[in-house]
Amino acid sequence: ESGEIDIDTLDSSSENCVEFMQTISEELISFMWTKPVTGAFVILNTHDLDEREDGSSLPGIYLRDLDPDAQKSELNEDLSYMVAPPKVVQSMRIYTDQSWQPAVRYYSQPDEFIYRPFQTAYSDDERLSQRDYGYWTTKPFVLPNDTKRIITYSEPLILSDGTVYGVIGVELLESYVIKKLSATELQNDDSGVYALAYSDASDSSGEMNAIICSSDEGKDELIFDKISLGGKSEGSLKINGEKCYASSVPLGLYSRNTPFFNERWQVIAVVPEERLYEMSDRVNRMLFVIIAVTFSVGLFGSLSVGRQLSYPIKTL
Numbered sequence: 066e067s068g069e070i071d072i073d074t075l076d077s078s079s080e081n082c083v084e085f086m087q088t089i090s091e092e093l094i095s096f097m098w099t100k101p102v103t104g105a106f107v108i109l110n111t112h113d114l115d116e117r118e119d120g121s122s123l124p125g126i127y128l129r130d131l132d133p134d135a136q137k138s139e140l141n142e143d144l145s146y147m148v149a150p151p152k153v154v155q156s157m158r159i160y161t162d163q164s165w166q167p168a169v170r171y172y173s174q175p176d177e178f179i180y181r182p183f184q185t186a187y188s189d190d191e192r193l194s195q196r197d198y199g200y201w202t203t204k205p206f207v208l209p210n211d212t213k214r215i216i217t218y219s220e221p222l223i224l225s226d227g228t229v230y231g232v233i234g235v236e237l238l239e240s241y242v243i244k245k246l247s248a249t250e251l252q253n254d255d256s257g258v259y260a261l262a263y264s265d266a267s268d269s270s271g272e273m274n275a276i277i278c279s280s281d282e283g284k285d286e287l288i289f290d291k292i293s294l295g296g297k298s299e300g301s302l303k304i305n306g307e308k309c310y311a312s313s314v315p316l317g318l319y320s321r322n323t324p325f326f327n328e329r330w331q332v333i334a335v336v337p338e339e340r341l342y343e344m345s346d347r348v349n350r351m352l353f354v355i356i357a358v359t360f361s362v363g364l365f366g367s368l369s370v371g372r373q374l375s376y377p378i379k380t381l
Contacts, residue, residue: 075230076110076123086153089126094144097130098137104129104215104236106148107222108169111230114184115173122168123179124150125231127208129162133241147208164210178202178217179232185324186221187229195223197323201330203263203276205239214239216276239277246279246332257336262313266327273313273331311335 070082093105108125110117127148135143145162146154148169154161173180182200186193198221205214219234242261251257262273299312316330 072111072224072228072230076112082109082124083150083152086124086126086150087156090128090149090153090157090159093126093128094141097128097133097144100235101133102235103131103133103238103241104147104217105234106217106219106236107231107233108148108179109222109231110171110179110183111228113187114171114180117171117173119172121171123171125169126153127169128159129236131238147211162211164208166209170209178206178219178234181325182219182221182234183229183232186223189324192227193323195220197320199319200325201318201328203274203328205277216242242277243279246277248279251334251336256340257334260333260335261330262333263328263330266329273333276330308338309335310338310341 070085075082089107093107097105104127106125106127108123108127110123125148127146129145129147130143131145132143137143141157141159145160146157146165147162148166149157149161150167154165169179171179178200182198185200186195186198189198199218200220201218202216205216207214215236215238217234217236219232221229222231222233223229246259246261248257248259251259258279260278261276263276264273299310311333313331313333316332318330319326319328
């Protein structure tokens with residue numbers, strides 16, 4: 066608005082937009098104070114990503130909060146920069162993560178959280194709203210030099226004239242998602258699991274690919290690559306040779322007629338059938354024992370009473 070930033074050179078160097086980055090940082094900090102996310106980012110780019118070289122730098126801001134459920138610090142001590150220009154780091158007085166970088170190193174293959182929303186909007190002639198191009202990554206990944214697996218949601222940044230100049234988004238740590246997918250509420254001796262999964266609506270097989278799977282603490286993580294419920298919301302399946310029962314609920318992440326509508330997300334609860342029906346089986350066994358004992362006692366009592374009644378007749 067002030068005319069101090071040239072949109073054509075916005076993504077050429079972090080030095081060209083330090084003031085812009087500082088303002089973005091303040092906005093992202095305010096945002097993260099109110100939302101249960103582990104990270105937020107803005108990455109700038111104004112050129113065709115298909116023509117950008119792998120390993121090239123993109124200016125951006127990437128903030129992370131490892132524990133968004135904890136009480137917020139007024140000094141922002143719970144936040145750290147994953148990506149930020151050095152001048153922004155100095156001015157904002159926020160710690161840098163051990164994997165901090167001054168800019169984002171772009172690579173076409175793993176960086177779907179940048180490429181998919183940006184390039185779809187950049188190449189689209191229909192000019193949908195920014196939100197319609199929003200994209201959830203369907204596979205956990207790690208940032209360069211980092212070890213923490215994340216999933217992200219990102220939208221392209223679009224000016225009123227249709228110019229696409231970057232992406233904005235949030236991250237969720239895989240560990241944080243697993244924490245929220247508490248399988249203990251399934252009440253089956255912690256043997257059940259939750260899974261986030263997605264499927265492609267154009268795939269007629271009905272298979273769902275697991276994105277994140279909760280696991281029991283202290284046990285080996287239960288992992289399955291693909292499960293099939295035959296197109297139903299519930300049914301039986303086998304995981305690692307064990308017969309299980311699964312029930313799924315769809316998540317409406319994308320509106321109809323948007324670019325990623327075919328990617329359907331679901332929350333799936335999976336419990337081994339022997340655990341699921343353990344209570345009813347126990348009740349059935351108890352009823353069988355009670356009936357057997359009652360029948361045995363009744364039969365013995367009938368024989369005993371009959372013998373006593375017939376004894377005088379037999380004696381006579």
